[in-house]
Amino acid sequence: MHKPMMKVTTYTSKLVKPSRPTSTTDRYYKISFFDELAPSVNVPLILYYSTPPSDLNGPFENICDHLEDTLSKTLSEFYPFAGRYIRELSMIDCNDQGVLYVLGNANVRLLEILGLGHELDPGALNSLVPCEAREVNEVNDPMLSIKVTTFECGGFAIGMCFSHRISDMGTMCLFINNWAARSNGKHKHEIYSPVFNLPTCFPQRGLPDFTNPRSSVGIQNEARRFVFKAKAISAMRENVGLDENTPRRPSKVQLVIALFWKAFVHMEQANYVESKASFLIQAVALRDKVLPELHTNSCGNFFAIAPSRLRPGEGENITYQDFFMILRDSVSKTVQDCTKMLTQGKEEYEVVIDPYLEWNRNMSPDNVVNMRIYIFSSWCKFSYYQADFGCGKPVWASPGKLPTQNLVILMDDHEGDGVEAWVHLDEKGIKQLEQDSDIQGYAI
Template sequence: MNTPLILYYSAPPKDHLNICDHLEDTLSKTLSEFYPLAGRYIRKSSLVDCNNQGVQYILGKANVRLSYILGLGRELDPNALNGFLPCEVGEVDEVHDPILSVKVTTFECGGFAIGMCVSHKISDMGAICNFINNWANRSNGKLKHDQNYSPIFNLATNFPQRGLPELDVRMPRSSVGVTSKARRFVFKGKAISALRENVSFDENVPRRPSKVQLVVALLWKAFVRVDQANNGLSKASFLVQLVALRDKVLHELPSNSCGNFLALAASRLKPGEGETITFRDVYEILRGSVSKAVRDCTTALKDGEEGYEKHGFT
């Protein structure tokens, strides 16, 4: 799939260059460093053809002010945000699909939004953020001799190709005909703090609980209780978390290393277990599965091929 991202900016100074032309020019220069993004993915060969075919760059115009979009709050239909993206998140992996697509939408007030879709095949969010920082500094004229955001394509030295068959699991290319709706739930700062107080007083918790994990624990517990209310007994349930490994496994790995460096941490609740389990228990299960995924990956890297086989890494 493509990883979607939308960034919002207020109006630049009146004497600023045409923002759309400026972004296009600096994007082109940024791609000279991040050259795989301008290539095409060859699914049959599992490789990126760095053919400099380019990225998709689209201009759009909204007949409202940016403050209107940002001020909608709970009334904003999440599906409407798709209009700020350059393509569908499922339009990926065919030989003609750009690895990176960009859409710049301008508003009546002079503000603008940059919508991006980047193939997850070659980039995780860490690599995407590195690309954005490079592009942003270049656009602001700040990227000179600073190499912090220049990409390094070195992950293959730590994770050499093993010749395993590719998992051909892909989502539908188009959302046309999809009837499911997106919902948005807003958790205010005080609510997050209250959740954190329920789990952070334990001296055995080494790291400050993340906002994401706290909210995921709350939602999972709520889903289990709904299942119990509807069926009298909660069924077994599973939850999978994406775990960023850049700052957890290889501490010597530069932050500007590009590629995918993540793991999946699976958690499970047994049938009927949700009846008595507390919010703190759910959080501990999620935290424990992440810790195990990090330990297993660390061990696999130390033990080489034997470690990969032992822990099921592909």
């Protein structure tokens, strides 16, 4: 198949402000304890939509103008997104400065991108997002940037960059669904409206910036998408071989992470004369796990990280099931610790903070030469595939390429029961991973 060379031409760039001014009582938004721990980086998400039906008219005749109008209305509820972060004060100045809104045209049809398969270059998708996935700590950096790109076929992509300082994937999806419901005329206040109560529930504690020092622009890395369909996930479950007394069915996320960790450890054995320790962290969403009384639409970061460790040489003779069990036990312990901390009213925040401190220590020049560190973030089971702006639900979703090595982002496939893994390594690591027998056995 001919590989298209996508070129995106930008023709409009502006700031979109909330349709109603933010009240003086809401002018300054102090970030929460969990926001303090989040990395100050842009998180990209791209949603792809096929050509709207030819009989679609009314407000959808000019989709870009309609999206801008409903975006402005949405920002009146999500007012911190239109503000700017003041690092010295650890707060958002909700000054209605606005979000960046960019329009562009691509010189290819959407099907040409969707049909690339193994030839897809994740880096090429970065032209569909409005800005780089970089650190956003400066007072002029928008908290949210959006780019709408139309394809030659009439389909379009909505590329978004959210500041992780105040947004996790749950918050991002609440915003997207609010915006989509306003666009398709089905907005209901009680379902889609945000609640900014996390700073009150979890006041900030004056923590240092935990941004990963290696997650910055300039990192030379490669990215590759690996797709695991439902049949492959079922085969992984069989391979794990847990008995019927296992409390719950192994999740597809843990199965895929275990597969990659095993492959990474084997790559380390091939690349280094001396064995290295392996340190893996997983982001664990807490919204649906530890505080059922917390409002469903609470906005901000609400996640912890679960660390897993292997000493030098420890991974050489353990099985896929062993990797899976280590990862599952780590997540279970993190959830249990956070539940105990948050439900018993004890200010034992160390169970949340300590993994970040360990991560930072491991990133120091003295430790990094003796250890390989891997970061996994799962965006599975979130609702971005439900975002109907009036032209139907997305036909695909992707992150693009991030300037971070040893990072894996996991997303649902379009059917919802498979996984797309977006792996960021150096060039040698990507080539080795493509040759791994386990990866080849499951990925399409």
